[in-house]
Amino acid sequence: MVSIKDISAACNVSVATVSKALNNQSDVSEATKARIREMARQMGYVPNSASRSLKLKSTYNLGILYDEDTGSGLKHDYFAHVLEAFKNYSERQGYDITFVNNQSFGDSNITYLERCRYRNFDGVILACSDYNNPQIMEVLDSDIAAVTIDYEYPERSCVMSDNYGGMRDLVEYACSFGHRRIAYVHGSDSYVTRTRINSFIETCNALKIGIHRGFLIEGAYRDSYASYSATEKLLALDFPPTCILYPDDMAAIGGINAIRRAGFKIPEDVSAAGYDGVEYAHYYDPPLTTLSQDRDRLGREAAATLIELIKKKGKAERKKILIPGRIFGGGTIGPHLDI
Numbered sequence: 001m002v003s004i005k006d007i008s009a010a011c012n013v014s015v016a017t018v019s020k021a022l023n024n025q026s027d028v029s030e031a032t033k034a035r036i037r038e039m040a041r042q043m044g045y046v047p048n049s050a051s052r053s054l055k056l057k058s059t060y061n062l063g064i065l066y067d068e069d070t071g072s073g074l075k076h077d078y079f080a081h082v083l084e085a086f087k088n089y090s091e092r093q094g095y096d097i098t099f100v101n102n103q104s105f106g107d108s109n110i111t112y113l114e115r116c117r118y119r120n121f122d123g124v125i126l127a128c129s130d131y132n133n134p135q136i137m138e139v140l141d142s143d144i145a146a147v148t149i150d151y152e153y154p155e156r157s158c159v160m161s162d163n164y165g166g167m168r169d170l171v172e173y174a175c176s177f178g179h180r181r182i183a184y185v186h187g188s189d190s191y192v193t194r195t196r197i198n199s200f201i202e203t204c205n206a207l208k209i210g211i212h213r214g215f216l217i218e219g220a221y222r223d224s225y226a227s228y229s230a231t232e233k234l235l236a237l238d239f240p241p242t243c244i245l246y247p248d249d250m251a252a253i254g255g256i257n258a259i260r261r262a263g264f265k266i267p268e269d270v271s272a273a274g275y276d277g278v279e280y281a282h283y284y285d286p287p288l289t290t291l292s293q294d295r296d297r298l299g300r301e302a303a304a305t306l307i308e309l310i311k312k313k314g315k316a317e318r319k320k321i322l323i324p325g326r327i328f329g330g331g332t333i334g335p336h337l338d339i
Helices: 004-011 015-022 030-043 049-056 077-092 112-119 134-140 163-176 191-206 224-235 249-261 279-283 295-311
Strands: 061-067 096-100 123-128 145-149 157-161 182-186 216-218 243-245 271-276 290-292 320-323 326-328
Touching: 004 015, 004 030, 015 030, 061 077, 061 112, 061 134, 077 096, 077 123, 077 295, 096 112, 112 134, 123 134, 123 295, 134 145, 145 295, 157 163, 157 295, 163 182, 163 191, 163 243, 163 271, 163 290, 163 326, 182 191, 182 224, 191 216, 216 224, 224 249, 249 271, 249 279, 295 320
Parallel strands: 061 096, 061 123, 123 145, 145 157, 157 320, 182 216, 182 243, 243 271, 271 290
Antiparallel strands: 290 326
């Protein structure tokens, strides 16, 4: 088995320098770190996690507590991308990752906090649809280092997509094409949903666009059938919308199918837009207009924030990091002369 001493001999540096480089300490230059790590990789070095934990009083194990209500698990396009970015960044810093969700243990009586204790996590990131879940709140109220994604919790750092700004940008984008009858099919109640609804209402008011009766209607996240049904109701109104915004890209595709089934062309007759910016939306025909969230940056910032908390023993300053998205123009919003 390759040891740190073997690597130090191969690199012609001290054992202490190798140890510092492999543990990413700041008093070794980046060039030296890179050379030592590459040599370690070539030689097949595997760190002894048990001895490292004893020496550094850290397990170098992070938890990802992932709890969402659509049943899609890690196939959820948005969260899967965010959590993959978190995982990649953390592993480059020497941490191991363990996912925790409802299926992590066969015994449903074991709480999330008990699972985190059992795994002996240095810290945990939480990506949840319902932060009011008592088990989630128990973790956040504990002494475990934790960072939330897309939710603010008292005394906890959070990394958030700018949902208010994203919805504002979508409404303004539709308005720039002449649309004044804009509807919003929103997801089920959550922190993110409430933020987007507030932004939709306030942006429409700022632009002096009236929100017609029935134009704010509930659908569901990632549910093309719910969006299809909601869109049928919107199109049946006496004065239907000329542009419909959806809670995510999968929902938008369901709504677009309803628009087409009703005999309307997109975007000539009715415009539509999604939210998230998942890859398949770019290959839709026409490409889906959507608000692309910066999922990679969300994951990286969450990892960096959590690792900083761990290294500073929880004494790091509480942070709220807001990550802006951007409009992907696509082709499903087009000009409209509202008479």
